[in-house]
Amino acid sequence: KKTVFMAAFAKIREEFGFIFKRLTDGEAWLELEDEEEVFSGGILLMARFGLKPAWESLSLSGGEKAVSGVALIIAMQSVQPHPFYLFDEIDSHLDAINSANLAQFLKERSRAAQIVTITLRDVFIARSDMTYGVYSAGGISRYVHYKPAAAEVSVKRG
Amino acid sequence: KKTVFMAAFAKIREEFGFIFKRLTDGEAWLELEDEEEVFSGGILLMARFGLKPAWESLSLSGGEKAVSGVALIIAMQSVQPHPFYLFDEIDSHLDAINSANLAQFLKERSRAAQIVTITLRDVFIARSDMTYGVYSAGGISRYVHYKPAAAEVSVKRG
Amino acid sequence: MRGFKSSGSRPVAVNMEPGFTVITGPNGSGKSNIADAILFAIGENSPKQLRAANGKLSGVIYDPKKEDGETGTTAAERPNSCRVTLQLVNIDRAIPVDNDLVTITRELKETGENVYFLNGKKTTRTALGEILDLAGLSPGGLNIVPQGAATKVADLTPEEKRRIIEDVV
Amino acid sequence: MRGFKSSGSRPVAVNMEPGFTVITGPNGSGKSNIADAILFAIGENSPKQLRAANGKLSGVIYDPKKEDGETGTTAAERPNSCRVTLQLVNIDRAIPVDNDLVTITRELKETGENVYFLNGKKTTRTALGEILDLAGLSPGGLNIVPQGAATKVADLTPEEKRRIIEDVV
Ligand SMILES: Nc1ncnc2c1ncn2[C@@H]1O[C@H](COP(=O)(O)OP(=O)(O)OP(=O)(O)O)[C@@H](O)[C@H]1O
Ligand SMILES: Nc1ncnc2c1ncn2[C@@H]1O[C@H](COP(=O)(O)OP(=O)(O)OP(=O)(O)O)[C@@H](O)[C@H]1O
Numbered sequence: 066k067k068t069v070f071m072a073a074f075a076k077i078r079e080e081f082g083f084i085f086k087r088l089t090d091g092e093a094w095l096e097l098e099d100e101e102e103v104f105s106g107g108i109l110l111m112a113r114f115g116l117k118p119a120w121e122s123l124s125l126s127g128g129e130k131a132v133s134g135v136a137l138i139i140a141m142q143s144v145q146p147h148p149f150y151l152f153d154e155i156d157s158h159l160d161a162i163n164s165a166n167l168a169q170f171l172k173e174r175s176r177a178a179q180i181v182t183i184t185l186r187d188v189f190i191a192r193s194d195m196t197y198g199v200y201s202a203g204g205i206s207r208y209v210h211y212k213p214a215a216a217e218v219s220v221k222r223g
Numbered sequence: 224k225k226t227v228f229m230a231a232f233a234k235i236r237e238e239f240g241f242i243f244k245r246l247t248d249g250e251a252w253l254e255l256e257d258e259e260e261v262f263s264g265g266i267l268l269m270a271r272f273g274l275k276p277a278w279e280s281l282s283l284s285g286g287e288k289a290v291s292g293v294a295l296i297i298a299m300q301s302v303q304p305h306p307f308y309l310f311d312e313i314d315s316h317l318d319a320i321n322s323a324n325l326a327q328f329l330k331e332r333s334r335a336a337q338i339v340t341i342t343l344r345d346v347f348i349a350r351s352d353m354t355y356g357v358y359s360a361g362g363i364s365r366y367v368h369y370k371p372a373a374a375e376v377s378v379k380r381g
Numbered sequence: 382m383r384g385f386k387s388s389g390s391r392p393v394a395v396n397m398e399p400g401f402t403v404i405t406g407p408n409g410s411g412k413s414n415i416a417d418a419i420l421f422a423i424g425e426n427s428p429k430q431l432r433a434a435n436g437k438l439s440g441v442i443y444d445p446k447k448e449d450g451e452t453g454t455t456a457a458e459r460p461n462s463c464r465v466t467l468q469l470v471n472i473d474r475a476i477p478v479d480n481d482l483v484t485i486t487r488e489l490k491e492t493g494e495n496v497y498f499l500n501g502k503k504t505t506r507t508a509l510g511e512i513l514d515l516a517g518l519s520p521g522g523l524n525i526v527p528q529g530a531a532t533k534v535a536d537l538t539p540e541e542k543r544r545i546i547e548d549v550v
Numbered sequence: 551m552r553g554f555k556s557s558g559s560r561p562v563a564v565n566m567e568p569g570f571t572v573i574t575g576p577n578g579s580g581k582s583n584i585a586d587a588i589l590f591a592i593g594e595n596s597p598k599q600l601r602a603a604n605g606k607l608s609g610v611i612y613d614p615k616k617e618d619g620e621t622g623t624t625a626a627e628r629p630n631s632c633r634v635t636l637q638l639v640n641i642d643r644a645i646p647v648d649n650d651l652v653t654i655t656r657e658l659k660e661t662g663e664n665v666y667f668l669n670g671k672k673t674t675r676t677a678l679g680e681i682l683d684l685a686g687l688s689p690g691g692l693n694i695v696p697q698g699a700a701t702k703v704a705d706l707t708p709e710e711k712r713r714i715i716e717d718v719v
């Protein structure tokens with residue numbers, strides 16, 4: 066049990082560090098509270114943004130938590146391949162720069178796997194291969210799709 | 224106790240309906256689960272958006288909950304005057320139209336009371352009387368202020 | 382999708398091509414309901430995870446709520462079942478089934494009865510779950526990230542963070 | 551603010567005029583810390599509400615974290631106290647104090663000792679709380695809405711919704 070856990074943890078830790086560096090101008094890492102008795106301690110998520118000192122995830126701001134959380138989730142996904150990935154509004158607390166970095170990162174990852182993101186922001190729409198517009202007509206959802214390169218994007222009431 | 228509660232509830236219910244109508248193209252209301260034994264039941268928040276049927280708040284979407292929640296909070300604030308109001312990122316789950324309606328509503332309310340909102344979106348900045356830009360220099364926050372009418376607004380890394 | 386949440390009682394289809402797909406639209410238009418439909422098709426049974434109305438699994442069946450005398454249209458009868466079909470390209474045989482295209486269908490009747498089909502043949506939730514699990518597609522899987530989950534992960538205590546990594550293995 | 555969270559060890563001031571003020575800036579720049587500073591000044595004691603580091607009230611004192619040998623600057627000593635001053639225009643006498651300007655100061659020492667001042671005169675948290683409460687300014691008040699509160703209010707059960715309205719009266 067411990068060996069299996071440690072093997073997965075090592076892979077997740079490595080991926081997490083790599084992804085976080087791609088998403089931000091800082092670095093982040095995972096620490097085991099108890100290296101010997103792994104299951105009697107937890108895991109600390111440490112993150113350093115820009116020139117600021119490093120803080121454990123519980124002391125980060127709302128947006129810093131969102132970026133760290135997304136990086137950890139994507140790192141955990143790497144343990145096993147999945148047929149597709151779907152993210153629902155992971156950008157809602159991110160500022161313009163973090164949103165753009167995340168959109169760019171997912172666009173690159175979508176070369177190797179199918180990635181679907183639900184979003185309200187143009188920064189993701191602009192980078193998509195295909196965009197679905199959903200709107201409600203009398204309580205029933207309707208779906209239209211278009212390739213964003215041409216269309217002027219704006220979110221309208223259905 | 225019941226009479227005091229009912230008087231406040233009546234005021235909150237009226238304000239809530241009014242505010243919700245200003246923020247969206249629908250209507251919403253509060254219902255007592257038990258009109259007789261008020262304290263043995265709860266309060267239902269019903270909301271109808273556009274042409275859709277009305278749903279209780281627990282069945283609404285993320286953005287619909289955010290709009291309903293903000294309307295209820297502002298309605299509850301009306302029971303007693305406050306020297307100022309401060310809202311921290313109440314627009315993060317709202318689409319472009321709901322954000323613009325909310326920004327406009329708060330701008331109008333700010334004529335009678337001081338309103339401060341923390342936001343990442345331009346739609347609020349454009350309507351503000353004064354904007355504070357906060358950025359971090361080596362872990363220490365610095366504050367600059369400007370009147371947005373002239374400035375081209377964008378969120379930059381500190 | 383037919384009769385699933387806000388998709389209405391007529392069948393609708395959403396085709397996603399490989400690469401980077403974005404779903405956008407106004408608040409409440411039905412974006413997250415697409416994610417719920419996928420979770421439903423692969424066997425998710427929790428009303429809370431599916432955000433089913435009234436906290437019951439049958440709450441995912443399309444409900445036009447016309448009973449209170451609103452302007453009823455003819456299509457407004459509440460269907461007594463809902464059905465979601467998920468088609469996955471399987472050229473790389475990631476799903477241990479010998480077809481280029483794998484079609485999964487789940488139908489839920491108002492009575493609470495569930496019926497699952499894999500490539501047109503009736504199957505059980507458990508049998509389907511075993512096959513999909515090998516391909517990394519299960520209701521509790523990390524590849525579908527619901528609204529609000531990213532910030533919640535960072536707010537977990539160190540103990541809880543260790544547990545979610547234990548669950549991954 | 552002096553020595554409060556990310557405001558650093560030198561005093562800084564943020565002047566807000568009447569009307570509609572917007573605070574913006576990158577993630578983690580210190581926007582929500584301004585809201586925490588206001589809550590702190592009016593008597594909030596919960597480390598959780600103030601999002602104090604390490605879950606202790608003294609976690610709100612500026613911590614440059616230089617102890618691990620990073621490039622230390624001279625100003626990098628961790629102060630042993632923090633102080634926040636809040637000035638409110640009181641021309642309408644909403645706050646029951648006979649001054650056009652009301653100045654509230656709270657200082658917290660690393661030892662855990664708190665000192666409160668009202669217009670320069672020392673006072674206690676309780677006495678200050680009673681005066682501010684009459685003006686609709688209390689730590690649990692509805693006029694300061696933290697990040698994420700709006701969606702949480704809609705997610706409350708009917709019972710919880712009744713209770714928050716009971717608390718308002
Ligand atoms: N005691 C402290 N000393 C120094 N810095 C601190 C202290 N407590 C918190 N911080 C810093 O303050 C930052 C959080 O600031 P805050 O929550 O105000 O950000 P924000 O501008 O609201 O960001 P977001 O847009 O993501 O919500 C953290 O990154 C943390 O590094
Ligand atoms: N069983 C049902 N029958 C009909 N409509 C339903 C049913 N269940 C939910 N809905 C509707 O679906 C809507 C929610 O859709 P969804 O959560 O997908 O919105 P969304 O596009 O994700 O919005 P947001 O941007 O706010 O997150 C609700 O407003 C509700 O009216």
Ligand SMILES: [Mg+2]
Pocket residue numbers: 153284285286412413528
């Ligand atoms: Mg949604």
Ligand SMILES: [Mg+2]
Pocket residue numbers: 126127128311581582583697
């Ligand atoms: Mg914040």
